[in-house]
Amino acid sequence: MCSLPVPQEPLRRVVVTGGTHGNEMSGVYLARHWLRTPADLQRPSFSTVPVLANPAATALCRRYIGRDLNRTFTNTFLTSRATPDEPYEVTRARELNQLLGPKNSSQAFDFLLDLHNTTANMGTCFISNATDIFAMHLCHHLQFSPPRPGFLICPFRLQLKNPELPTRVLVYRLPKEETYSLDSVTKHGMSLELGPQPQGVLRADLFSRMRSLVSSSLDFIELFNQGAAFPAFEMEVYRYLGCEDFPHTEDGDLAGMVHPQLQDRDFEPLQPGAPIFQMFSGEDMLYKGDSTMYPLFINEAAYYEKNIAFIRSEKLMISVPALPGLTPTPTPLT
């Protein structure tokens, strides 16, 4: 897998986006809060811009108006000619690409963190492109784990308030697949999922946790900008394999629901033969795969219309190369 180059210079322009889905309230209200009090996001070596990504959907407390914004950052959409009847989110994706990109250009922002919630019991999960070494180091930094050798190099390791809550990493990119999410517009980026939280509800515990994770992410960027080096490491990640649809009746309606033994068991191993759906008629439907799988985003509200009951993933260890410290730029003689 070809890796994205690591930054050779300090990251100067960072963006934190909330409300990419207008009913995921932690990011919506954090973005609104930071738009009023932007000083909370500032660090000595770089500036951070808060952006409410989908203001029209946010105003209606809906995921989107015309189509899912977070599937609209492909080159096809970004380079298409504007038409009067195009979905709002196509227009908005072009605006965000102009503001924060353009995608794949040297003018793009250095880093983007996109804030999401899920109704699934996903806890804290970063979703990133495994080829982005910088993002992988940030995920690793935010994972609560016993101090590693890197600890000495990185003394400001995040102290989360709830150390019992694990921070997981989902890597989703398949080779040669075109990226489509908001965080693909900038040079580096990733998204953060916190759950469970119902759509349209703002829970104080998740709000505080997201705020803390964003703050720690910015602290990591500050450390990097100040010259900190981060050694190579191995990290456990979940890799996207595919989607599992609900059972349906002949006329396309749901014929069953996520099995109570699977509900809320995101990240737990699922064995072949285990029940995954409970039919309305009473029978169980079993998992027919031939190996252990890790289901994610189980019973996410927004995925019903996408025919996704859960996402199938595999758990694996990946090796991430070192992130070298920046070479100090010599001050020009005057």
Add this chain to the structure above:
Amino acid sequence: MCSLPVPQEPLRRVVVTGGTHGNEMSGVYLARHWLRTPADLQRPSFSTVPVLANPAATALCRRYIGRDLNRTFTNTFLTSRATPDEPYEVTRARELNQLLGPKNSSQAFDFLLDLHNTTANMGTCFISNATDIFAMHLCHHLQFSPPRPGFLICPFRLQLKNPELPTRVLVYRLPKEETYSLDSVTKHGMSLELGPQPQGVLRADLFSRMRSLVSSSLDFIELFNQGAAFPAFEMEVYRYLGCEDFPHTEDGDLAGMVHPQLQDRDFEPLQPGAPIFQMFSGEDMLYKGDSTMYPLFINEAAYYEKNIAFIRSEKLMISVPALPGLTPTPTPLT
């Protein structure tokens, strides 16, 4: 308080409604299931009709299209002349009133049970008019509690699968206030709230519990129709007192959120001085009331637009008079 007359004859026409709010999925999918398999709802002495109350909102998985259907069953709406630009739910309320009522008429259905979900941690809660003695007896029958003297009269007392889950009763009607909910269209009726469940999500545990409660409700009606008598009793209920709004900024946006110490504490006593909101700026906002109160529907997603952070209630004991057994109708001599 003037009581609604108790039924003097067997209840012959019963209706169970789901999808009055189109994104409350337990009732939506139970109604759809029963429309395919209506035999599940039948009992020897009466017929039960399943109705999907708001099909247009259900198709879009939204609470409503134009206005909240469950606030539209006032005489003003029901007797208004149809206009081309009226909200969909006003038209639908008139249709349902024709189908199941008319409200306050002798032609109305005998009993209606309206199925709802909430994102709040409300567990199992029946909402009823305290003056409806028949509905109060049904609530009492469904409450899991140690056998009372009535047990011998009512041998088929509900055996819920989760006896540790309490079943609470919220009485909401204030004297002389006009009723506005769907269950006011029939002679007797009440609604059932199960939570927590996110909007747009169907959880198997809540689906099964709702199905079981509906079945037990129909069993109670069958018992009554067969001549069972139910003695007077005292029952603990929560009585609606009013609503508590969120804190707002000067421009009307949220300035804080439900305090983590209050979140998920529905039905627990709240003392004056206890924290109820956590401001985004960090401070706590305390409850300023002068007596203990019982908050309900804490952080319900659908109530943000109604400016309701939670409902204030008081806990009290009410005395419910006996529900006499029906006098067998003498078979006419031929």
